[in-house]
Structure formats: structure tokens, C-alpha cells
Amino acid sequence: MVNGYCEEKYAPVKKIFESYFLKQEEIGASFAIYKEGKPLIDLHGGFKNKDNNNWEENTIVNVFSATKGVYEIIVAILIDQNILDLEKPVSYYWENFKESNKREIKLKHILSHQSGLYRFKEKITQQDLLDWYKIIAILEKQEPDHSSGEKTYYHAKTHGFLIGEIIKRTTKKSLGELVSELLSKKLKLDFFIGTPKSQLSNIAFLYEDKSENKISSELNAFNNPEHDINFYNKKNWKTAEVPSMNGHGNARSIAKIYDVFVNDLILEKNILISRSSIKKCLTENANRIDLSLMLPIRWSEVGLILRGGWLFGKHKESFGHNGWGGSMGFADPILGIGASYATNKINPTMGSDFRIINLLKEFYKLY
Numbered sequence: 001m002v003n004g005y006c007e008e009k010y011a012p013v014k015k016i017f018e019s020y021f022l023k024q025e026e027i028g029a030s031f032a033i034y035k036e037g038k039p040l041i042d043l044h045g046g047f048k049n050k051d052n053n054n055w056e057e058n059t060i061v062n063v064f065s066a067t068k069g070v071y072e073i074i075v076a077i078l079i080d081q082n083i084l085d086l087e088k089p090v091s092y093y094w095e096n097f098k099e100s101n102k103r104e105i106k107l108k109h110i111l112s113h114q115s116g117l118y119r120f121k122e123k124i125t126q127q128d129l130l131d132w133y134k135i136i137a138i139l140e141k142q143e144p145d146h147s148s149g150e151k152t153y154y155h156a157k158t159h160g161f162l163i164g165e166i167i168k169r170t171t172k173k174s175l176g177e178l179v180s181e182l183l184s185k186k187l188k189l190d191f192f193i194g195t196p197k198s199q200l201s202n203i204a205f206l207y208e209d210k211s212e213n214k215i216s217s218e219l220n221a222f223n224n225p226e227h228d229i230n231f232y233n234k235k236n237w238k239t240a241e242v243p244s245m246n247g248h249g250n251a252r253s254i255a256k257i258y259d260v261f262v263n264d265l266i267l268e269k270n271i272l273i274s275r276s277s278i279k280k281c282l283t284e285n286a287n288r289i290d291l292s293l294m295l296p297i298r299w300s301e302v303g304l305i306l307r308g309g310w311l312f313g314k315h316k317e318s319f320g321h322n323g324w325g326g327s328m329g330f331a332d333p334i335l336g337i338g339a340s341y342a343t344n345k346i347n348p349t350m351g352s353d354f355r356i357i358n359l360l361k362e363f364y365k366l367y
Contacts, residue, residue: 001018001021001022001045001046002014002017002018002021002043002044002045003043003044003045003057004030004041004042004043004044004045004057005039005041005042005043006040006041006042006043007039007040007041009366010040010041010363010366012362012366013041013359013362013363013366014041014043016358016359016362017029017031017043017045017359018045020355021045021046025345025355026045026046026343026345026355027046027047027207027343027344027345028044028045028046028047028048028055028059028061028204028343028344028345029044029045029046029055029251029341029342029343029344029345029355030042030043030044030045030055030059030250030251030252030340030341030342031043031044031251031340031341031342031359032250032251032252032254032255032256032339032340033255033337033338033339033363034252034255034256034258034259034337034338034339035259035335035336035337035338036259036263036267036336037256037259037260039252040337041363042251042252042255044056044057044059044250044251046344048061048203048204048205048344049204049205050205055204055344056202057250057252058190058202058250059202059203059204059250060190060191060192060195060199060202060203060204060248060249060250060253060342061203061204061206061248061249061250061327061342061343061344062203062206062232062238062245062246062247062248062325063247063248063249063254063323063325063327063328063329063342064245064246064247064323064324064325064327065156065244065245065321065322065323065324066247066254066321066322066323066327066328066329066340066342067160067193067243067244067245067246067247067323068159068160068243068244068303068321068323069254069258069304069305069320069321069329069330070179070183070191070193070247070249070254070257070329071160071163071164071175071179071193071243071247072111072281072302072303072304072321073183073257073261073272073273074167074175074178074179074182074183075111075163075167075281075302075303076261076273076277076278076281076302077182077272077273078167078170078171079277079280079281079302080273080274080277083170083171084107084166084167084170085107086106086107086108086111086280086301086302087106087107087108088106088107089103089104089105089106089107090102090105090106090107090109090110090115090162090166091103091105093107093166093169093170094165094166094169096140097139097140099140099141100140100141100142100143100144101143101144102115102117102143102144104147104148105117105144105148106148107166108285108301109148109149110155110159110162110163110166111163111285111299111301111302111303112152112285112286112299112300112301112302112303113152113153113154113155113159113286113290113292113297113299113303114148114149114150114151114152114153114285114286114299115144115148115155115162116144116145116146116147116148116150116151116153117139117142117144117145117155117158117162118145118153118154118155118156118158118221118292119145119153119156119157119158119219119220119221119224120138120139120142120157120158120219120224121142121143121219122138123219123224124138124224124225125225126225126228126231126237128225129157129225129240129242130236130237130240130242132161132164132241135161136161136165139158139161139162139165151288151291152286152288152289152290152291152297152299153221153290153291153292154221154290154292154293154297155221155244155292156221156222156244156245156292157221157222157224157242157244157245158221158244159243159244159303160175160242160243160244160245161242161243161244163175163243164241164243174193174194174241175193175241175243176192176193176194176241176243179191179192179193179247180192182272183257183272184253186272187256187257187260189249189252189253189256189257190202190249190250190252190253191247191248191249191250191253191254191257192247192248192249193241193243193246193247193248194239194240194241195238195239195248196239197239199248200235200238200239203238203248204344205233205344206229206232206233206325206344206346207229207344207345207346208229208346208348209345209346209347209348220292221292222292227324227348229346232246245323245324249342250340250342251329251340251341251342252340253340254329254338254340254342255329255337255338255339255340256338257329257338258320258329258330258331258337258338258339258340259331259336259337259338260272260338261273261278261331261338262331262332262333262336262337262338263336264278265278265279265282265331265333266333266336267336280301281300281301281302281304282300282301282302282304282306282319283300283301284298284299284300284301284306285299285300285301286298286299287299300319303321304319304320304321305319305320305321305322306319307319308320308322308330309352310352310357310360310361311328311330311352311353311356311357311360312328312330312332313330313332313335313339313360313363313364314332314360314364315332315333315334315335317332317333317334318330318331318332318333318334319331319333322353324346324348325343325345325346325347325348326341326343326345326346326347326353326355326356327340327341327342327343328340328341328353328356335367339360341353341355341356341359343355
């Protein structure tokens with residue numbers, strides 16, 4: 001049922017992972033921890049679809065907002081290359097953005113969820129999310145809900161469009177193209193924003209662990225449009241670029257990205273980026289209650305979550321990003337590791353997921 005690699009000393013971690021399938025707490029998933037390019041753990045198991053096809057080592061799945069952590073590393077690379085500047089107003093890169101009282105918003109405000117553009121104020125559909133130009137036109141005309149830097153509201157769905165448009169205007173490439181060029185091809189990974197048709201058969205089917213969530217009538221960061229698992233299983237969703245929430249990858253690929261990034265920081269390997277740029281990008285920008293999530297969140301300058309509790313392991317220096325459903329990725333600079341979990345059994349909350357925390361607690365006990 002469970003395949004892959006696991007160093008012998010971490011056999012108890014593998015046992016916990018296996019138990020998820022035996023107890024039907026999991027359908028299909030992958031879990032990986034990499035250190036300096038080598039796997040300590042790289043496991044996968046379960047089923048990827050309704051035909052009971054096995055989850056294989058190259059199976060990928062929609063990891064929702066765990067995608068944000070991946071493209072924030074792209075932003076960090078562009079900052080390192082002096083293509084982007086955190087202190088510049090967004091309108092420096094994107095002229096029409098200054099409409100509707102947005103002139104004061106800087107790149108760092110969007111990245112750290114403090115721009116006031118955390119939601120769509122007009123009703124939109126899932127189909128609208130596939131129309132890049134329509135969404136960008138909406139955001140250009142929209143007034144922010146508060147002054148930049150004043151409050152923190154997680155930009156659940158708007159974030160990737162805002163960052164993606166800035167990147168399009170500065171590099172003439174989409175976020176998906178840059179992820180492919182700077183990460184997937186360079187590091188030989190299976191991670192995509194806008195999945196190529198050749199990869200569609202590798203994508204795991206999503207199953208929702210239903211819970212009764214009361215939907216707020218006021219349009220907020222999460223409910224416009226509301227999550228629709230059936231839509232996320234459609235081909236047009238998988239091949240589109242909706243960067244905040246439709247990256248498709250597996251734990252091995254995400255763990256490798258964070259592993260390379262964190263070792264550029266601690267060992268100055270300069271594979272992706274310089275140490276000085278990473279330090280700048282990991283500087284804390286906001287530390288207050290996030291009013292979308294109603295949780296205290298420490299956001300870095302580029303929007304990576306700092307000190308995410310046990311979701312990011314034992315050490316307070318760790319950083320990363322999790323996603324709706326249970327997928328996540330993080331780096332631990334104390335151990336010099338990248339770690340990730342990817343699943344097709346959607347836990348509908350944004351809170352900590354026991355599947356990940358149990359594995360990490362056991363791993364850190366044994367390290």
C-alpha cells in the first residue's frame with residue numbers, strides 16, 4: 001500500500017503514514033523530507049482516483065494555497081535578480097493599478113496580505129477565475145478595504161492574480177512559465193501552475209471530507225466563489241493558471257524546492273538565490289491577528305508564513321505555506337531540511353491537520 005524510500009531510523013514515521021490508509025483516514029498521499037538533495041523520507045501510498053489506480057511516485061495533486069509558498073520563492077528569485085523591489089509601489093510595475101485609491105500600495109503589502117485587496121467585492125464564479133483578463137480588470141477597478149499596511153487579511157484567492165500580473169508586466173512571462181523554467185526544469189521536479197496536458201493522467205482525483213461549514217453571506221476572502229470540489233476535478237481548472245490555489249505537485253517536488261532554498265540560506269549554495277536576498281525575504285513584515293483567518297500569523301516580506309507551529313515542525317525558525325485540504329510545504333533552517341505533505345482527501349478547514357502533525361512529531365523525536 002505504501003511505497004517509496006524511508007531511512008531505517010524513520011521506520012516509525014512510515015508506520016504512522018501506513019496507518020492512515022489502513023484506518024481509511026487517507027485516500028492517496030505523498031510525504032517527503034529532503035536534506036541537501038537527498039531523501040530522508042519519500043513515501044507515497046493509497047489510490048489516486050475512483051478506479052482505484054495506485055498513487056505512484058510521479059502522481060501529482062492540487063495543493064491549493066501551498067502553491068503560494070512555491071511562487072513566493074519565485075518572487076524571492078526575482079528580488080535577488082533586481083527585477084522586483086519590495087518597497088516599490090505596485091503601480092511602478094502595473095500602471096493601471098493606481099486607479100481607485102491604490103497608489104500607496106507597495107509590492108510588500110500585497111505579498112504580506114496587507115494591501116486591502118483580500119477579496120473580490122463583486123460576485124464572481126469559478127469560471128471567472130479561469131479568465132485572467134477579466135479578474136485583472138476587476139482588481140484594477142476595485143477599491144481596497146483598508147489603507148495599505150494597516151491590517152492583515154489573508155488574500156486567499158486574489159493573491160496569485162495580483163502577484164502574477166506584476167510578474168507578467170516585469171518579465172513578460174506568467175507565473176506558471178517561471179515556475180517551470182526556474183524550478184521544475186532546473187531542479188527536475190513535478191510541479192505546475194497550469195498543468196500541461198501531457199501530465200493530466202498523473203493528477204489525483206480530489207475527495208472532500210465534508211463538514212457543515214456555515215457560509216457567510218458577506219463576500220470574504222474564501223466564499224467568493226465558494227469552494228467547489230467538482231470544479232477542481234475538471235480539466236479546464238487543472239490546465240489554467242490560478243496561482244493562489246491551483247498548483248499541482250507532489251510532496252517530493254515541494255520538499256526539494258524548500259530544501260534547495262533553505263540550503264541556499266544556510267550553506268550559501270546559490271543554486272536559486274543568494275543568502276542575503278533570502279534573509280531580506282524572510283524578514284518579518286506583519287505579526288498580528290489575520291482578520292481573514294482569525295488567527296495570529298507572522299507573515300514574511302514575501303508572504304511565507306513564519307513559525308507555523310507544529311505544522312512546520314519543531315523549530316520556531318521554520319517557514320513555509322500550507323493549503324486548504326491538508327497539503328503543505330516548509331523549510332527548517334535548523335535541520336537544513338525541506339518537508340511536504342500532499343493529499344487528495346480534502347480536510348475542509350484551514351487549521352492544522354493531524355495527518356501532518358503526527359508524522360512531524362515522530363520525525364523530530366527520531367532525528
